[in-house]
Amino acid sequence: MHWQTHTVFNQPLPLNNSNLLLSDGALCEAVRREGAEWDLDFLSSIGQQLGSAESLELGRLANINSPELLRYDAVGQRLDDIRFHPAWHLLMQGVCASRLHNLPWQEESRKGAFVARAARFILHAQVESGTLCPPTMTFAAIPLLAQSLPSSFSNWMPALLSDRYDARLVPGSEKRGLLIGMGMTEKQGGSDVLSNTTRARALGRRGPGEPYRLVGHKWFYSVPQSDAHMVLAQTEGGIACFFLPRFLPDGQRNAIRIERLKDKLGNRSNASGEVEFQDAVGWLIGDEGEGVRQILKMGSLTRVDCALGSHGLMRRAFSIALYHAWRRQAFGKTLIEQPLMRQQLGRMALCLEGQTAFLLRLARACEGHRNEEERLWQRLMTPAAKFTICRAGTPFVGQAMEALGGIGYCEESELPRLYREAPVNSIWEGAGNIMCLDVLRALTKFPAAIELLNTRFDAVKGRNRHFDRAWRQLQRRLCKPQEALGMEITSQLALLAAGAELLLNLTPPLAEAWCRLMLDPRGDVVLNERVLETLFLRASGGVH
Structure with missing residues (x-):
């Protein structure tokens, strides 16, 4: 006689295939109350998609397959690229399609656009959080860049406001969608950015929109694969904010060296780097001394x-x-x-x-x-x-x-x-x-x-x-x-x-x-x- 060791019962199956919006009465009410009722159909559709077993599995895969730093290519040329699992890219496509990186700026006249984006953000956060870092920084940078994007990059704004995700390692002017990162923190300072030691010197005239050479480092360089970063550095006039593109206007790689990726407790799907600037070129945003502002x-x-x-x-x-x-x-x-x-x-x-x-x-x-x-x-x-x-x-x-x-x-x-x-x-x-x-x-x-x-x-x-x-x-x-x-x-x-x-x-x-x-x-x-x-x-x- 064959005896079974046990039969599995009284064990609920994993929670999936639920609508993340419609199962949240408080969120539905708040969306209506705060002026974004017009977005409920879209929110419901992405709530259904994000609550699916397939989306939840993408979140799992993106986190157990952490990004990999590729410092050199096969023939020994410096590459400084990041390789991600395909699940990351699929999730990023969804994030950009939901316009988490630009909805209020793309729909500036529409009441409730910030509320709609907030609800979309909450839904995406329930599936995978690492993919929310790139759109967050891009979202914060767009209004600043809309006023002060250097003239050499004036053709970037349509791609920043698009709903496309473009992961190709090519100059930003050739891409259908762009993402912006940030680099503020240095080893000696942390939140005290006034103690930053990275130096910037003007290549010619000093002033907004002008190019500078940067020498120094960043201890946390968020999303190093971004098309450009907003970076703080010391100038003659005080600490200032710079726009550092991954590729220069002539198509050459900027002198940004990725030293390593952080080995973090969580947020495993998202790349956070340590970098050095070896005469990297950045364009001044605002005036010298206004970086913190x-x-x-x-x-x-x-x-x-x-x-x-x-x-x-x-x-x-x-x-x-x-x-x-x-x-x-x-x-x-x-x-x-x-x-x-x-x-x-x-x-x-x-x-x-x-x-x-x-x-x-x-x-x-x-x-x-x-x-x-x-x-x-x-x-x-x-x-x-x-x-x-x-x-x-x-x-x-x-x-x-x-x-x-x-x-x-x-x-x-x-x-x-x-x-x-x-x-x-x-x-x-x-x-x-x-x-x-x-x-x-x-x-x-x-x-x-x-x-x-x-x-x-x-x-x-x-x-x-x-x-x-x-x-x-x-x-x-x-x-x-x-x-x-x-x-x-x-x-x-x-x-x-x-x-x-x-x-x-x-x-x-x-x-x-x-x-x-x-x-x-x-x-x-x-x-x-x-x-x-x-x-x-x-x-x-x-x-x-």
């Missing part, structure tokens, strides 16, 4: 993307945990019926509700460049969003992993990759302390910021006692902000901004539950069944 213009956009990316990771981790809990049984019940698990997942769902409302409202503020209040809201809330949401990502994904138990810890699951990915957004584009200092700087530099907070938060005054008490506490701290309390001030600011959005736009039971969970210092919150059922339905699109 130019970079900060781009930083406000890349930092929003960091928060969007972390939110996307968290949403995917939660979706996996919720799906598993509906299908896995233990002790005679499904996990979703177990009180402790039910509360844990409910709290996670509430957290995502607040983040979704906060982020898409911030995205709407990004398009209010003609409105002083919206510009100020973006300036204040961008570093607050990056600090709070990116820092929350790692423990949140850890909770999702714990909900699956041992199988969530094994590499066959998506969750270990999401967990390794989670810290990067909290570190890149300015780590946590830098974000808190930036919030304090904004509060000090712009007196109207306090008035704006009063206006926004007083609009919901009296609707929830936890919100009112937290706002009074923050007001006392804002009378004389202390750097030592920067983290507490920044966290409270972001939580109150999210809470105000929920009190304005969600049903009272959900908004009140969020305020009690996130703003009550006692923390002893038990969500009632009505709230839990509503959250789980919204978090799944009503489909279990």
Whole structure:
């Protein structure tokens, strides 16, 4: 007689072939509310595509097959190229087709373009995060280049605004789509870019649009295969921003030497390099001494993307945990019926509700460049969003992993990759302390910021006692902000901004539950069944 050792049952299949948009009620509502309802059909179509087993497999393949540095070709000539797995290129085609790198600039007059892009970004982040680095930097660089692209590269703008991905190693003038990288950080400085040692000297006249020779290095050179990079270097007039193309106008390779690729904890699909400039040619953007100001213009956009990316990771981790809990049984019940698990997942769902409302409202503020209040809201809330949401990502994904138990810890699951990915957004584009200092700087530099907070938060005054008490506490701290309390001030600011959005736009039971969970210092919150059922339905699109 043949005895079977075991039969596999009570093990849910991996979550795939779901629509990442339609399963997210909070995101659908926020897209409508913030002015991008016109994009819902497209969002639904890419949500279906990105949630497919095929797209998720591309994400896995791109990460287990890291990029490879090709320093020389077969005959010994210097090449400095990067070889990627085909999965990377397929994902990048989708990213560019979704216009994550240029939608608001290509649709400048369309209301809600920033909101639509933010929603698209969140959906793509749930599949693969490394491919979001090239479009983020390109997106941040385009408005600066639109005003100051050197004349030798004036024909680049159509390709920057296209929806094509062109990975060929050829001059930018010959390509159908272009991507821009950034090189700011040096070994001795990190976030302190004023300590950069890379030097730039003018080839002729000094001034905007003129060529300079650069000698030095960059410790982190993001996406070294990009067609050009925005780089900081020291000049006679102070630190300045330069446009460094991969190929010079005459078709020759620029003197940018890739020394090695970073061996990173996560973000494995994405190439991050260390480079040296050996008389590389760069064109001055803006004036000498204005480099930091130019970079900060781009930083406000890349930092929003960091928060969007972390939110996307968290949403995917939660979706996996919720799906598993509906299908896995233990002790005679499904996990979703177990009180402790039910509360844990409910709290996670509430957290995502607040983040979704906060982020898409911030995205709407990004398009209010003609409105002083919206510009100020973006300036204040961008570093607050990056600090709070990116820092929350790692423990949140850890909770999702714990909900699956041992199988969530094994590499066959998506969750270990999401967990390794989670810290990067909290570190890149300015780590946590830098974000808190930036919030304090904004509060000090712009007196109207306090008035704006009063206006926004007083609009919901009296609707929830936890919100009112937290706002009074923050007001006392804002009378004389202390750097030592920067983290507490920044966290409270972001939580109150999210809470105000929920009190304005969600049903009272959900908004009140969020305020009690996130703003009550006692923390002893038990969500009632009505709230839990509503959250789980919204978090799944009503489909279990």
